[in-house]
Amino acid sequence: MASISQLIRNLLDRPGSANISPFQRVATQAGAHEDRLKELDELPPPRMGDLPEFCAIAREAARRTLDERPFDVQLVGALALLSGQVAEMATGEGKTLSGAIAAAGHALRGRRVHVISVNDYLARRDAEWMGPLYEALGVSVGWISQSSTPEERREAYAKNVMYASVSEIGFDVLRDRIATSADDLIVPEPEVALIDEADSVLVDEARVPLVLAGAADPGLDSAETAELVRRLSRGYHYELDDQGLNVFLTAKGTDAVERALGGINLYETPEVLTQVNLALHAHALLTRDVDYLVRDGRIQLVNQSRGRVATLQRWPDGLQAAVEAKEALPASETGEILDSITIQGLIRRYPEICGMTGTAVAVEDQLREFYGLKVAVIPPNRPNVRVDEPDRVFGAVVDMRMALVDEIARVHETGRPILIGTLDVSESERLADDLRREGLECVVLNAKNDAEEAAIIAQAGQKGTITVSTQMAGRGTDIRLGEGVAELGGLYVIGAGRHASSRLDDQLRGRAGRQGDPGGSVFYVSLEDDLITQYAPHESLPPADDETGVVRSKRAGYIVGHAQRVAEGTHLEIHRNTWRYTRLLETQRAQVLEQRDKVLRGEAGGDALAAARPQRWEELGAEVGDAVLREAARQIVLFHLDRCWTEHLGFMSDIREGIHLRGLGHKLKPIDEFHREGVAAYKQLLEEVERRSIETFETATITADGLDSEESGLKRPTATWTYLVQDNPFGSAFDRALKNLVTPRSKRRQSLDD
Numbered sequence: 001m002a003s004i005s006q007l008i009r010n011l012l013d014r015p016g017s018a019n020i021s022p023f024q025r026v027a028t029q030a031g032a033h034e035d036r037l038k039e040l041d042e043l044p045p046p047r048m049g050d051l052p053e054f055c056a057i058a059r060e061a062a063r064r065t066l067d068e069r070p071f072d073v074q075l076v077g078a079l080a081l082l083s084g085q086v087a088e089m090a091t092g093e094g095k096t097l098s099g100a101i102a103a104a105g106h107a108l109r110g111r112r113v114h115v116i117s118v119n120d121y122l123a124r125r126d127a128e129w130m131g132p133l134y135e136a137l138g139v140s141v142g143w144i145s146q147s148s149t150p151e152e153r154r155e156a157y158a159k160n161v162m163y164a165s166v167s168e169i170g171f172d173v174l175r176d177r178i179a180t181s182a183d184d185l186i187v188p189e190p191e192v193a194l195i196d197e198a199d200s201v202l203v204d205e206a207r208v209p210l211v212l213a214g215a216a217d218p219g220l221d222s223a224e225t226a227e228l229v230r231r232l233s234r235g236y237h238y239e240l241d242d243q244g245l246n247v248f249l250t251a252k253g254t255d256a257v258e259r260a261l262g263g264i265n266l267y268e269t270p271e272v273l274t275q276v277n278l279a280l281h282a283h284a285l286l287t288r289d290v291d292y293l294v295r296d297g298r299i300q301l302v303n304q305s306r307g308r309v310a311t312l313q314r315w316p317d318g319l320q321a322a323v324e325a326k327e328a329l330p331a332s333e334t335g336e337i338l339d340s341i342t343i344q345g346l347i348r349r350y351p352e353i354c355g356m357t358g359t360a361v362a363v364e365d366q367l368r369e370f371y372g373l374k375v376a377v378i379p380p381n382r383p384n385v386r387v388d389e390p391d392r393v394f395g396a397v398v399d400m401r402m403a404l405v406d407e408i409a410r411v412h413e414t415g416r417p418i419l420i421g422t423l424d425v426s427e428s429e430r431l432a433d434d435l436r437r438e439g440l441e442c443v444v445l446n447a448k449n450d451a452e453e454a455a456i457i458a459q460a461g462q463k464g465t466i467t468v469s470t471q472m473a474g475r476g477t478d479i480r481l482g483e484g485v486a487e488l489g490g491l492y493v494i495g496a497g498r499h500a501s502s503r504l505d506d507q508l509r510g511r512a513g514r515q516g517d518p519g520g521s522v523f524y525v526s527l528e529d530d531l532i533t534q535y536a537p538h539e540s541l542p543p544a545d546d547e548t549g550v551v552r553s554k555r556a557g558y559i560v561g562h563a564q565r566v567a568e569g570t571h572l573e574i575h576r577n578t579w580r581y582t583r584l585l586e587t588q589r590a591q592v593l594e595q596r597d598k599v600l601r602g603e604a605g606g607d608a609l610a611a612a613r614p615q616r617w618e619e620l621g622a623e624v625g626d627a628v629l630r631e632a633a634r635q636i637v638l639f640h641l642d643r644c645w646t647e648h649l650g651f652m653s654d655i656r657e658g659i660h661l662r663g664l665g666h667k668l669k670p671i672d673e674f675h676r677e678g679v680a681a682y683k684q685l686l687e688e689v690e691r692r693s694i695e696t697f698e699t700a701t702i703t704a705d706g707l708d709s710e711e712s713g714l715k716r717p718t719a720t721w722t723y724l725v726q727d728n729p730f731g732s733a734f735d736r737a738l739k740n741l742v743t744p745r746s747k748r749r750q751s752l753d754d
């Protein structure tokens, strides 16, 4: 019966926030079973119809196997996950254990669970760590990593619960997509996704496409274009917009480029225009050691939200080539995109989604809008006593850096451990140099391997340590306080600059004060930071208070917060717009795959060809036998289905990139135009598959040995590979168009129209 106070609590609930009191009741009821279960030699098998008993059995199993008795709040978290919500639990609250209890619960309800981990290292660590608990509950568990063989993968996917990074699952899904025999398939039907660091996967990385590419002819040489844009000057030939997100040629720049290329008209040669734009983009907007590193003769991207090297990632082909050309590196392999799926599309395949993270409330709206998910805010086991100080703001970045080093020196003297989070790799290295110059020894964490980072960050709570780290290095690793550190105030976290998202700031702060530990945090900010210059460029800045350059005015704090909100709003808008476009493609993709499955596992291909060309079907059948003929038909239709899909993807990306240009003269909104053309093209796609399949069938070489694919003109790519496109942080040409930027072309149009 709902009490009045409950009703009021429900009314006060933030929209989208879940009410956790039913879960709290279940957790309390679980306590009543505890003493009885402790006495038993063997635990009874859990029944999911009785949640308090399930929780009690899981708790007792964890106590026996892991020597950790889950706190009530951990059970509450697990129950939120079992009801398909995102549980917000602070760092150090024990999400790994909560997640495992929930995964076991889903599995005991008869569903296959994929626990999506932050990286390969954590997938394996968590699966092995939680292994004994699963075993005690009668649930099988497995994991995969980048180096798993197809056999190992198939075995892991067959378990009740499987741990893996999002990219490994995505790549498996993509590779399955071109399987030509049902025996080669690896990934079973998706059922439940339980996502660790849910905000980072579901929001920050949602737009990232996972790509399956096949060998094709190498692209254009970009070296010449790189050389050409290197000679252009900013402010004369090209301009950046206020936020430094976009670059465009001025009329003078356009003329200069056209002259340098032998008097062509850029706007009549779109391939050249694109290449110039990409080169300019690489030249003016991407900075070595901030956006990417050059290592071993290769470009390595830096993931901005994690501040570390993004392995296996690249920019979209054109931009990748442009940056390689800028750094005078040999062009890396380019290929044809056979298929691609965004992380959001990948996750939405699961009929049931749940997740956990320390920072969910700030993205509550997105989680609801894009995934229909609610956030359950789980209180900490022990109250958080970390002292978060207000930002220390400086006018100039040099003053900020000096004050930062002084602060580190002052606190280090007391022996208190300090963890400094920087915004990028080069800033980490700069700060480490500054510190060493002052005789302060520090450990620098950046862009190494996950296991190594985990081991280093685990030591960051020891007395006298100074750890400099890019923001998210060593994520998922516990920082325990060393001997005597609590007396000194616990771990002291200093942010060197605020992030474009307050969630990332909160994640950094969260490294201190875990499980009721003492701790402190503060951010050092300068009004020259990119965040301010890009997102609050028109604010009048208050002056410094004294010769240290510190700005104490309240307004300074307001400007920093304002810039951050603008940045967050910009990213949300980009996410929303991208989804409007990718959604159509994801729907079409799902439909095509459904057809493909009928061909791959069933007889749809043979049936269609037999119906279309009955005479040839009969003749061939008499010659080679029904089974051989059916297999040949399968291969013919699969080939054309895959080929046409690849072409469709290329076509769709062309209209998406080009639509804003054409949109200028049209009455339809770009998104509507995109949909109209996309739907029409898709209709043709299915007809085209049929047409080409019949055509091949009429002339194909089919003998008792089967279909001769080469002879029949059905050559699949010689090699395929997978990668993650790190979304261009500045948005594609298309994103820029969405932000209604004035391009030289529209300027020209206007002047012509005037």
Ligand code: ADP
Pocket: 068, 069, 070, 071, 074, 089, 090, 091, 092, 093, 094, 095, 096, 097, 476, 477, 478
């Ligand atoms: P989170 O991912 O929420 O930051 P972890 O799952 O890494 O937290 O757990 C943090 C630490 O707390 C780990 O060392 C884990 O062993 C410990 N821990 C978790 N739950 C319990 C518990 N119920 N009792 C004792 N220790 C626990």
